[in-house]
Amino acid sequence: MDIRNMRSEMLECYPGIAIRERGYVCVAGCTIGSGDQYYICNSDGENPPLYQVYHDVSDVADEIINNGCEMIFPKLSDLFDAVQPQ
Numbered sequence: 288m289d290i291r292n293m294r295s296e297m298l299e300c301y302p303g304i305a306i307r308e309r310g311y312v313c314v315a316g317c318t319i320g321s322g323d324q325y326y327i328c329n330s331d332g333e334n335p336p337l338y339q340v341y342h343d344v345s346d347v348a349d350e351i352i353n354n355g356c357e358m359i360f361p362k363l364s365d366l367f368d369a370v371q372p373q
Contacts, residue, residue, distance in 0.1 A: 288316040305348045334362045
């Protein structure tokens with residue numbers, strides 16, 4: 288996802304609009320087109336978990352965070368460790 292699309296997810300689309308003020312930042316898009324993008328949360332430290340956030344749960348931040356986030360990696364660095372060079 289390029290910076291233009293990341294910005295759009297945060298400022299023009301849900302769930303980004305709702306969870307942005309809670310420190311969530313969209314960092315990647317779903318490659319299969321589900322609309323369930325990938326986020327990190329600034330308040331989770333230097334090596335935050337990577338979450339896939341479901342776009343159709345709610346437009347209320349608490350509901351999205353509590354019921355619409357699936358942790359994909361407990362640490363962002365785990366993502367890079369899991370990727371095999373081609």
